[in-house]
Amino acid sequence: MNTQLKKNRIIILVIFAMSIIPFAIAWFLADNPGKVKLGTNNGELITPPLTTEASDFTGYDSFSADNIKELQGHWILINVLSQAECQQACQEGLYKTQQITLMMGKDIARIRRLALISNQAEQPLPKQWQEDARLLKALPSATLKATLQKVAAGEQPGGLLIMDPLGNLMMQYDPGYDPYKVRNDLSKLLRISQIG
Template sequence: MDNQYKKNRITIIVIFAMSIVPFGFAWFLAKNPEIVKLGTNNGALITPPQVTSADEFSGYDTFSAQNMQELKGHWVLVNPVPKNCEEACRDALYKTNQLTLMMGKDIARIRRLAVLFDKTYQLPAEWRDDGRLLKALPAASLQEKLKQLSARPLPEGMLIIMDPLGNLMMQYAPGYDPYQVKSDLNKLLRISQIG
């Protein structure tokens, strides 16, 4: 009888633990959501997406002013350029150039954009000769939207992806891996019905 009593007691404890442990685990994950990485994206999603409009971008030079309509209906790799574009900034722009080349047949669906915050910035020769790089001056409203993406001033060398509807929807920290961006872009282009 004593042996049966122990078995019943163990069974009750096991059933109780089986009902409590999942709730405890769920409570722990709810209190610590940073532990679980949801999704397969490499970049950080911008939630909610920052909506932009065409009038918030004005061409920095004649080439860009004439081709600014190219942003509509395309996926755009946006490189914010601070007052002085140092090595991290130039590296980010070089990576976006290589990224577009790596995209193969999808290259026609992607545009590159350097957003310059200083009207007096002297463009390097490689930017002036780049026929695929658009340069834009942001309107004050766009500058505010870009500043909201980071708690501190925009870091030099970051990358932002803008969808064909003009939503800033994903960002990458300076020093990003172009292969990770390519992976995200491939997914976005595969499921996109627009752009």
């Protein structure tokens, strides 16, 4: 009889613990939302997305000025060049975006690359940029410069921003990002996207 009483008490304690533990976990997560990473994306979502207008982008050279309308209706990989010169991190970022577009295969037609040049007078274009037939180069408007200060990738050389076909800056990557992870995120976006 004594062993049966112990078993019953253990069963009651287990049932009590099973009903209390989920509430304790939920309470902890409600107080500490940063402890859980939701989603499967590798980049950081910009919430809420930052909107841009077509008039925020002005072609830097004649090729870009002629093709600046290509930004509308496409997914854009944006390298923001905020320093006076394109240093090593900036060069690597431009090279990585070139490789990402090549990795996209059949979806390459849905993607454009953009070098956003903040310091027009101080920044001579490197020779390899002039030879890159798919890289658009643009100057940001004052409004867009102010918008870019709200995101970390807009200030760091070598960072990357993704803009959707509606002109929303919606994802960012810190310098030194893995191009394969960006490709994975971009593939998911293109697969579920009903636009662009």
